[in-house]
């Protein structure tokens with residue numbers, strides 16, 4: 741029986757790349773996003789490649805919607821093997837300019853969203869006595885970035901949660917790990933480039949160019965670069981790894 745995976749925020753960007761990679765690996769992929777048009781588009785494309793997929797529009801920060809998503813998956817496939825809590829947003833601002841509601845909004849999606857998806861998945865996986873929970877962190881989970889203070893704080897939180905949850909769920913046969921991308925050429929980075937530009941007095945495109953100089957491997961990352969590592973975390977090859985937040989960043993952060 742094929743493994744079943746949920747990928748959140750899979751309507752575009754890194755999540756979309758992960759959905760295609762896991763489908764190629766032979767998993768049945770449930771595509772989640774808050775954007776109905778994109779989520780249906782990705783699901784249609786996966787179907788046309790022969791994947792037994794399903795599209796679920798849900799907001800990862802909404803407890804009822806997350807639990808309903810996991811219930812729907814278990815109803816259709818009878819199990820849930822892999823949860824990829826990928827959905828996230830960025831907010832570019834000096835910490836002293838950020839409002840409390842902006843702070844709450846980014847934490848709602850990047851942290852509460854990961855917590856809810858992991859919790860709902862774990863309750864099902866405990867019954868099965870196996871499962872893989874894979875969270876999206878970032879290089880910003882290992883090193884705080886200026887103008888991305890709240891974002892960095894959410895990703896440090898994901899890293900801490902990943903470690904603690906791994907300890908709680910290890911005895912139930914469930915592994916919990918995180919992937920930490922660097923600079924991936926997605927809509928999120930378009931936004932970061934546009935919003936950081938005025939602070940650094942740089943025109944559009946130049947922030948990405950400047951930050952790309954930090955990349956040891958000399959090129960901007962693609963969603964596929966991330967997806968191949970998530971493929972490993974979703975496979976039995978990673979069965980002895982848990983509690984890790986691993987950098988897959990072309991060598992931006994080394995420690």
Ligand SMILES: NC(=O)c1ccc[n+]([C@@H]2O[C@H](COP(=O)([O-])OP(=O)(O)OC[C@H]3O[C@@H](n4cnc5c(N)ncnc54)[C@H](O)[C@@H]3O)[C@@H](O)[C@H]2O)c1
Nearest residue numbers: 749751753754774799800827828878921923924926927928
């Ligand atoms: N792009 C990068 O350089 C980079 C680097 C490190 C980590 N990340 C992380 O990777 C993940 C994906 O980023 P991306 O670059 O693909 O971003 P993106 O903005 O291109 O895509 C994010 C997707 O998440 C969806 N989403 C947003 N809020 C949601 C919600 N409440 N519920 C469900 N879906 C929601 C969006 O609709 C979108 O389709 C994020 O967690 C991000 O923090 C990105």
